[in-house]
Amino acid sequence: MDYHVPSPFTCNESLPGPSMTDMCSTSTFAVFMTLLGSLVQKNEKISGMCERVKSIDSPDPEYDYIVVGGGAAGSVVAARLSEISHWKVLLLEAGDDEPAAAAIPSYYSAVTQSRLDWKYQTTNESYACFSTNRSCLYTAAKVLGGSTVHNGMIYLRGNPTDYNNWAAMGNEGWTWDEVKPFFLKAEDNGEIDRVGRFWHSTGGPLSVERFPYRPPFADSILEAAKEAGFEISQDLTGDKITGFTIIQSTTKNGVRRSSGASYLRPIRNRENLQISLNSTVTRVVIENGRAVGVEYFQNGEFKTVSASQEVVLCAGTVRSPQILLLSGIGPEEHLKLMDIKVVQNLPGVGSNYHDHMYFMINFTINEPDVYDNNWAAATEYLDFQTGPLSSTGLGQVVAELASSTTTPDFPDIQIFGLGYDADCAPGEIGALRSTGKRTIAMVVGYQHPKSKGRISLASNDPFKYPTIWGNYLSESSDVDGLIEAINYVMRLADTNALKAYNITLSVSTLTACNNFTYPSTDYWKCAIQQDTFPQAHGSGSCKMGPEHDAMAVVDHELRVRGIKGLRVADTSIMPQIISGNTGAPTIMIGERASEFIKKDAAWRSDLCSPRSAIC
Template identity: 45%
Template sequence: MYSNLFPSPTSSPFDVSSYLVPNLPDYQVPEAPCSSPFTSGLTLMDVCYGGSTNLFLNLLSMLTTYSTVINGVCERITPIDKPTLTYDFIVVGGGAAGPVVASRLSENANWSVLLVEAGPDEPAGTQIPSNLLLYLGTDLDWKYKTTNESHACLSTNGSCSWPRGKNLGGCTSHHGMMYHRGHEADYTKWYQMGNSGWAWSDVLPFFLKSENNQEVQTGRVDKNYHGTSGPMIVERFPWQPQFAWDVMHAAKQVRLGVTEDFVGPNPIGFTVAQTISKNGVRLSSPRAYLWPHRNRPNLHIALNATATKVNTKKVGSTVTATGIDLFMNNQHYTVNAKKEVILSAGTINSAQLLLLSGIGPKSVLDSVKISQVLDLPGVGENLHNHQSYGVDFNIDHKAIKELNIESATQYLFDQTGPMSATGLAQLSGILASNLTTPDDPDIQIFFAGFQAVCDTGDRIPDLVPYNNKITVRFTSVNVQPRSRGRITLASGNSSTHPIIWSNDLAEPADRQIIYQGIQKILKLTKAKALRKYRLKAIDDTAPQCKQYTKGSYAYWDCQMQYNTRPENHQSGTCKMGPSTDPMAVVDPSLKVHGINGLRVADASIMPQVVSGNPVAPIVMIGERCADFIKNDYKVNNLHSRGE
């Protein structure tokens, strides 16, 4: 249908006439029906290694940008030029939870809400599922690195890369979109740690409130486990590579099991997972929660705006948050909050902002000459992350490019085909090691490969082909880490990255769980269903590990410490817990202990990270935070009226 949209493979890359668009009778760049469509942000030309394909990428980028279906050019929020002096609520951080909190609070027309995000709006290219990870390592990434690791990332001198989204949407603009909630046992543990109101029966209604599952009506998933009226659409991608279905068949053959639904009654096994997406397009947190309400006059959204401090006042022994200091458009602002400040800046930035505001351990604050407002020893502590190690395999077939003229044409036409999915990343497995039980699984298997994405050089390791052959990655993930690290300040300057020490893999049990996952991977690759691919493991043996017998526990134990693959599921630095827990930062209503008018709502409050992909639980936390606030002020209003 679109044979003249892009040049044929035999066309000269310098034959510009073969790229011209005006002769397309059945595909026209749509006219934007609004006066100021969103067409800015990093393009594919900015993030891809183009070479001879530059014109192809340029056209693809342009057509994607002006697509109302893909990019929502006239559905975007309009950021403010500068904040007003005072709002009822200030929400810091536009990632997974912040848009949820801001959207829900602004449902009350009598409340004014400011959402502050340090980065820009998400560009058009992030809306394409196959561009998973593509923008990490660019200006849309905080580019954090850990330091001084003794058991992780030893091949890079004990420093692990921790990419984090720096844009409206945060990591929900970059992640694999897999819909998972963890497991009931995760929330039982939270409750047992003293967090009343956080048992499974307490959190499930908020998962259902946020979700609009498209597969309930088809009977593919159990309606008792899914919501159908929330803003977050959940469905499967329109396309999967055949290799994914063959892995599912292999899992049956070697008795690792398959499942239809990771959050259903039988989560153990492998599945092509449901994702947070809509008809082959990514659904980030702002796209779900902010775009539909972009015209609310009581909701202001500040982009490229960095909160540098939470301001407080102390009267007697009572400390109250009064607002924030903000740097935006080369101007400093002090913005006041009449009711509350809510930090949803993420595990790293929420803890850093508390410390910069004088809230945290005295020793850390003294080291950078920040006056202490409140001694909260748990701020920055309890840092942990899902830990993993990936095994790469070559398929006995020359490397192919899933991103090509045909797949691009198909995606632009109806948002199907390879670009409408994340390749093998939509495939996953939930399993249990011998350190736990099947109702509390501690292993997740991730995959990578067959991704329709441009060449990134070696910027994204998951996308690097080896030996000029199709390359796939099977990754063993420990989703119940025992190791704990911390975040401290390098200086009192908010623009300086904090010191991050993950301490990943320090606990031997963490490495044992990954090892058992590796054994399950190797078992899977030997199944009859995968023999036709003639998978060959790629040798990435670190020099320090060659002393061990290949395949032994000692070998894999060494390998995972040198060639660690950290996940992007950091949690715990503003731990939720009762006042009797000396390391708790927030109480079960997400209020910061010892300070009025200040809450935290993001992954940092998790006392123990959930056993699976964390985005849906972070959205749930945002929903709960807004609900806590609404209930608190409803009670206060009733009391003030004498009711």
């Protein structure tokens, strides 16, 4: 394997936006950010300008394998398939390459809401997002690396029980013991002596370590957790999966490593892998029940490219089902309604969509309320990739806790902090905010959601966004889980460790909940309906399942039911979302899909003649 092998020196001249200037609107800050942006771009350790992949404008007419979407899973699949040197692989990605700013951990939201975000909105929510007109924002990156370019970099794998449950649903080969080797294959843990080789590994493409910096208040939260009777874990992906921790992240030496940066940049000179950016796949071409290529849109033109072996959809939980539907694969009635010829009636396409929901509780603490985005922080980061810009502030304080409805070894509540981010100041650089007190938040999420929604076509026009109906919080147990999580946060705030900061719950600004005593359970129930957000871990819309499950879209080796030469490999295949953040599990799915494809190809070359009916 040739990861980490240095390649010939070729540097990109410029990168796509958003530029760092666009991230702050005030004039003092615009100058600062422009300068910082140009210094970041010139700093190879941060921007990786000399190891960027090159996009091709005119793909060849035919490849062996076509991978659609270069996100968390797609980057993995493209890299692993092209390890077979005689396979010709094409990766088609709708977005551009990563902007330099995304590499800076504290600017983790730089891409969010920019032109590199698909900016989805859900519709017709009956139980959530009332304050935003019953439509929830669902962010997903349209960029090489997908949402690993703007995610919070938290490294978690979910719980062994999640995978054992998938296997118990009839998905052979997906128990924890069977998926764990693929997490290890992906991983290059920079703290292996601390976290140990039973749970972790080194040598994989994905760098995992803790951020080099954390604000002292992060340690005070851990002290508070201990005082409140919660456990402290040194590693939530190790043998202590419950408690509060300082989390490991998908970073290397203070710089974000997206799946694109991790898997594709080291192999950018591999001749049998071609990558075409700004190429949006509009449908899979199917002939006689087999996927034989894709149609895509690039530079104002529709084009087609053939696949002699397989097409692998890795376009994420919103777009993979959309592409299947546009290709005539999905619920018959819906396809007819959309005036699309039915190729394969698969009623489950788009169903079973679900996500973790989270809710934010704001507090103030007695700490100077400085903006952490200042010259001192910028200089330290440019020189050493340390200091406030090298982390997500309180975002690295993460807890996995069990509510009263689960067992201690299968936690269903996640809590993480927010605050000490390097955001833009409205006035002078380094100035104090007006209140003089620092605002922080504790975010709670419920990880065993039962509410299920649907992705469907709004139109047969491939450029019209699909309809995302989250149906979030329709099951009352999902709300109850969040209420228990809020009570845990209140327990945390009621400790001497945090009272030393005069931690104070912020005043409620939700007028819609004025009828309820603040803070009471009824108030929180009202507030959750008003202001809860999907965590952008959307899963399940092309569910994996056994043959007897009529709603299964792919089998246990991720093959689309009823169609040859077509697989789906991304978060959409999860039959039930895992208990934790979905990035690393999706990378594991990409690793697993690649193995399935290689195994099938070996089997075919051993047993099948080239045009055999069974192959």
